[in-house]
Amino acid sequence: MVSSILILPILTLIIILFLALVVFFADPNKETNRVFSLFALWAGFWVFSVFMADFSKNLDSVLFWSKISILGPAVFSPILVYLSYIFPIEKNKPRNWQIFLLFLPTFTFISSWFMDINIKKVWFEPWGSNFTPGSLYYLLVFFIFSYFVLSFKNFYKSYKFLFGKEKKQIRFVFFGFFTGVIIGLTTNAILPIFGYAQFSSVGPAFSVMSLAGFIAYSITANQLFNIKVILTQVFVLIVSLILLFQIIIAPSTGIITLNIGIFISFCLFGYYLVKSVIKEVKLREQAENLAKQEKELKEKAESLVHEFERLDTAKNQFIMATQHHLRTPLTSMIGYIDLLLSGSFGKIPLKIKGVLLKFQASTSRLGRTISEFLDISQFQLGKEVVSLEPNVDITPILEEMEQEISFEAKNKGIYFKVEKSNIPLIVADSNKLKIAFFNIADNAIKYTIKGGVSVSSKVLDNKLQIIFKDTGMGLTQEDKESLFTKLFERGAQAQKAFATGRGIGLYLSYQIIKAHGGKLWADSEGRNKGSIFYIDLPIK
Amino acid sequence: MEKKILLIEDDFAIIDIYKTVLETNGFDLEVITWGEKALEKIEKVKDRKEPKSDIVLLDLILPDMNGIEILRKIKGQEETKDLPVFILTNYDSKDLAKEAKSLNVEDFILKTDCTPSELIKLIKKKLKLD
Numbered sequence: 105m106v107s108s109i110l111i112l113p114i115l116t117l118i119i120i121l122f123l124a125l126v127v128f129f130a131d132p133n134k135e136t137n138r139v140f141s142l143f144a145l146w147a148g149f150w151v152f153s154v155f156m157a158d159f160s161k162n163l164d165s166v167l168f169w170s171k172i173s174i175l176g177p178a179v180f181s182p183i184l185v186y187l188s189y190i191f192p193i194e195k196n197k198p199r200n201w202q203i204f205l206l207f208l209p210t211f212t213f214i215s216s217w218f219m220d221i222n223i224k225k226v227w228f229e230p231w232g233s234n235f236t237p238g239s240l241y242y243l244l245v246f247f248i249f250s251y252f253v254l255s256f257k258n259f260y261k262s263y264k265f266l267f268g269k270e271k272k273q274i275r276f277v278f279f280g281f282f283t284g285v286i287i288g289l290t291t292n293a294i295l296p297i298f299g300y301a302q303f304s305s306v307g308p309a310f311s312v313m314s315l316a317g318f319i320a321y322s323i324t325a326n327q328l329f330n331i332k333v334i335l336t337q338v339f340v341l342i343v344s345l346i347l348l349f350q351i352i353i354a355p356s357t358g359i360i361t362l363n364i365g366i367f368i369s370f371c372l373f374g375y376y377l378v379k380s381v382i383k384e385v386k387l388r389e390q391a392e393n394l395a396k397q398e399k400e401l402k403e404k405a406e407s408l409v410h411e412f413e414r415l416d417t418a419k420n421q422f423i424m425a426t427q428h429h430l431r432t433p434l435t436s437m438i439g440y441i442d443l444l445l446s447g448s449f450g451k452i453p454l455k456i457k458g459v460l461l462k463f464q465a466s467t468s469r470l471g472r473t474i475s476e477f478l479d480i481s482q483f484q485l486g487k488e489v490v491s492l493e494p495n496v497d498i499t500p501i502l503e504e505m506e507q508e509i510s511f512e513a514k515n516k517g518i519y520f521k522v523e524k525s526n527i528p529l530i531v532a533d534s535n536k537l538k539i540a541f542f543n544i545a546d547n548a549i550k551y552t553i554k555g556g557v558s559v560s561s562k563v564l565d566n567k568l569q570i571i572f573k574d575t576g577m578g579l580t581q582e583d584k585e586s587l588f589t590k591l592f593e594r595g596a597q598a599q600k601a602f603a604t605g606r607g608i609g610l611y612l613s614y615q616i617i618k619a620h621g622g623k624l625w626a627d628s629e630g631r632n633k634g635s636i637f638y639i640d641l642p643i644k
Numbered sequence: 645m646e647k648k649i650l651l652i653e654d655d656f657a658i659i660d661i662y663k664t665v666l667e668t669n670g671f672d673l674e675v676i677t678w679g680e681k682a683l684e685k686i687e688k689v690k691d692r693k694e695p696k697s698d699i700v701l702l703d704l705i706l707p708d709m710n711g712i713e714i715l716r717k718i719k720g721q722e723e724t725k726d727l728p729v730f731i732l733t734n735y736d737s738k739d740l741a742k743e744a745k746s747l748n749v750e751d752f753i754l755k756t757d758c759t760p761s762e763l764i765k766l767i768k769k770k771l772k773l774d
Contacts, residue, residue, distance in 0.1 A: 424737060428705065431734035432655060435755040439661035442759040448664050471756035478736055488738060535757075 111352060113155040115345070116309045120148040123320040130324045136191045140323055143183040144316050150176020151309040158233060158305045166226045166233045171217050174244050178213035180312075181251035182206045188258035191277075191323065192270040195262060209247050216240060256281055273322045280318025284311035336381045340374030416485065427478045431471070438467045465511070476539065476612050483615045489536065490619035494644070496532040499524055501541055502559070509545045509557075516549065519556030527561055530568055531644050532620060540616040540624075543609035544572050544637050552576030555634075563643070572637040579628035579635045587626055588614035617641070646672040647771055650697035652682045652714060653732070654706055658755065662701070665760035671767075679709035683717055690723045697727065699767055704733040704740060712743055719747045728770055732758070 124144035131137045150173060157169035185206055189198055198206065216222065221238040228234070259281075263274040291307025321334075347367040354360040441464045444452060452460070482489045506522040513520035548557040555575025562569050579587070588610050617624040621642050628635035649666055653659050654677045666673045674697065676682045688694040700718065704711035711731065718724045731744050731752045741752040750770060758766075767773075 424735065428735045431736075431754070431756045432658075435655075435734060436657035436661065438756060439658065439665075439760050442761055443661060443664055446665075446761055448668055471754075474756070475736065475754075482738075491738065491742070 110159065111349065112306045113151060113158075113309055115349070116306065116313045117148055117151045117155065119345075120144050120151060120313050120316055123316050124148065127320045127323055135194075136187070136323055139183060139187050139190065140316075140319060143180050143187060144320070146176050146180035146183065147312045147316055150180065151312070154305060154309060160233065163226055163228070163233075166228075166235075167223060170223045170226055170233070170235050174213055174217055174222060174241065177244060177248045178210045178217075181248050182210055185251050185255045185258070187319070188255035188262075191319075192262065192266065192273040209243075213240070213244060213247075252281075276318045276322035280315040280322075283318070284315040287311045287314055333378070333381050333385055336378050340370075340378055344371055344374060420485070423478060423481050427474055430474050434467060434471055434474070438464070438471065441467060472539065472542070476543075476608065479536070479539070479616075480608065480612055483612070490533040490616060492531050492533055492620065494531050495529045496534050496537075497527070497529055498532065498534065498537060499527050501534060501538045502527070504538070505541050505545055505559075509542070509549060512546075513549055513556060516552075518549070518552055518554065519558075520545070520549065521556070522559040524559075524561070526563075528563060528568060528643050530641055532641070533616075536616045537620070540613035540639070541570070543613045544624075544639070547609055548572050548574040548576060548635075548637065551635075564640075566643050568641045568643055570639040570641070572639075573634070574636075575634045577635075578631050578633045579626055580631060584626055584628065588624060646670060647699070647773070648672045648674065648695065648697040649699050649701065649767070650685070651675045651701045652679075652706070652711065653677065653701070653703040655703075661760055662763070665764060666767075669764050669768075677707075679706040679711070679714060682706075682714045686714070686717050686721075686724055690721050692723075696724070698771060700727055700729045701732050701763075702729055704731060704735050704744075712740065712747075715744060715747050715749065730766065732763075 121144070124141040127137050127144070128141035153169050153173035153176060157166050157173055160166045160169060186198065186203065189196060219238075219240065221240040223241065224236040224238050226233055226235040259274050259277050263271060263278070266274065288307055288311040291303040291310065295303055321337075344367065347363065347370055351360055351363040351367060354363050441460055443449060445457065445460055445464065479489050502522050502524040506520065506524075510520045545557065545559070552574045553576070557572060557574045557576075560571050560573070562571075614624045617639055623640040624637070626635055626637045649671045651659065651662055651666075651673060653662070653675065659675055659677070663673055663675065676685060685694065689696050702711050702714060706714075711733070715729060715731070718727055718729060729749045731741075731749050732755055733740075733753075734755050736754055744752050751766070753763075753766075
């Protein structure tokens with residue numbers, strides 16, 4: 105049976121060497137992994153030399169190992185500092201001369217380890233060996249302390265400016281430092297006060313092992329710094345260490361075999377346990393990520409809606425302000441022409457009256473155009489344009505249309521006839537319906553050179569049908585398809601329509617009739633065979 | 645006796661036009677160009693310090709307020725709520741038209757759609773003149 109005080113350093117050594125191997129083979133191409141393995145190997149060498157010094161049976165041997173034990177810290181301290189520059193990211197990797205400077209004290213220790221300024225004297229105590237340190241030894245303690253502080257400072261600097269996974273990685277290194285200090289304080293300061301000095305030789309080994317363990321975990325664990333996973337891993341590790349310990353202290357071969365069996369089974373079980381916990385955590389992280397993405401998309405959509413609403417309001421305000429500003433001077437023109445024509449400023453010559461009438465026709469057309477553009481914009485914005493009222497008599501609209509359009513038709517040398525008898529009352533917005541009728545009539549006049557336009561109406565099962573028949577240039581099949589809607593659905597065509605004026609009036613008429621629950625369509629036997637425009641309006 | 649018309653309007657060309665046509669047709673016209681002044685006037689009518697008009701022609705976009713506020717004041721007090729109000733505006737807004745109609749106006753007219761002669765016809769029809 106091996107004494108348990110001997111077991112501790114052996115176990116520490118095994119664990120440290122194990123960490124060196126695992127981290128190295130996790131990714132031998134990475135400098136971080138190689139540097140860490142070097143650190144762990146030298147730490148292992150140090151634990152080994154301290155162990156040898158403690159348990160050697162003769163003083164020469166004790167002196168030799170005691171002296172040699174300064175080599176471990178002399179090498180692994182600068183390696184730790186170097187690691188603090190390249191892990192978790194290579195932020196400012198030291199240059200070669202800086203590395204040389206970093207290792208300069210190490211060369212001093214290596215070249216003088218055998219001298220008496222290192223260890224003056226060794227002797228035996230009841231619990232092991234003891235020694236009188238020389239000046240080199242004190243220098244070493246100072247050296248270790250300052251290098252550890254330097255590496256901690258480097259890690260802390262990275263910690264402050266990194267985030268996410270790297271930040272978590274450094275947090276693990278901090279845990280390592282922290283537990284290392286706690287263990288060291290416990291075994292070498294607190295326990296000796298209570299008379300348990302025998303742990304002081306293994307305490308520093310434990311400290312270094314814990315630091316190495318945390319750094320190793322931090323290097324190898326990919327993005328999974330989940331507490332659940334870590335606890336499971338720690339649990340499996342502790343139990344397997346206990347089981348390993350059981351194998352070493354087992355009294356007989358039978359029990360050793362049994363314990364090995366238990367150890368192997370537990371290792372397998374632990375492996376699958378950790379694996380399943382990692383899987384579960386990963387799935388949950390995925391779900392969380394999805395939820396986060398969904399939330400972000402939702403927020404984006406909401407902000408787009410807000411942006412859209414803002415643009416919609418701005419557009420609306422612009423349209424409303426524009427039409428108001430256009431109408432104000434137009435009102436003066438319309439007003440003064442009316443005053444002139446009605447003789448408010450005295451009698452006017454016939455010739456000038458003719459000019460004023462043309463002027464009046466233009467201003468009222470301009471007024472209608474402004475209304476039309478406003479209505480079109482409102483239709484396109486999906487706003488309510490038409491306000492329907494019951495029992496509307498459309499005869500006055502037809503009369504007004506006849507009067508005004510006849511004037512234009514006469515100028516052009518064509519006829520414009522409106523037949524308006526027995527027209528039932530309908531549900532309508534008379535202002536908007538007037539715009540629709542005027543536009544269809546205007547359009548018919550525009551495309552008719554000889555002959556003329558006649559408007560008639562009839563009642564067809566709950567529908568009032570108004571028919572505009574012209575002897576004009578007619579429509580092709582293509583015209584018929586694009587007359588009312590498609591012009592506006594195609595960007596380029598719509599621009600053409602705005603430029604020539606064609607299409608706007610018909611588009612608007614179509615929308616107005618549609619808003620009345622009615623229908624507007626056109627028919628023609630072809631080019632130069634005239635066309636017929638039909639308006640169906642429901643009677644209620 | 646001359647019928648009294650109260651015109652609340654801030655555009656001087658339009659005031660000039662309506663003044664010409666209304667006075668030619670024998671109406672007694674009072675013009676107010678400021679929303680606050682219009683509210684004061686209505687307050688005075690309520691307190692019988694000033695005579696009541698027969699018709700109010702009200703613009704909606706005034707320098708200091710929205711004409712709807714004035715309309716609310718007129719229609720909101722017993723002494724003036726039966727006053728016939730014509731909204732005469734160039735602000736072609738469905739929402740404002742709806743609101744004005746709900747406050748019981750005679751009509752919501754776009755100035756560009758109504759010549760001075762047509763306005764006279766409307767007023768005479770309302771006052772049952774001719």
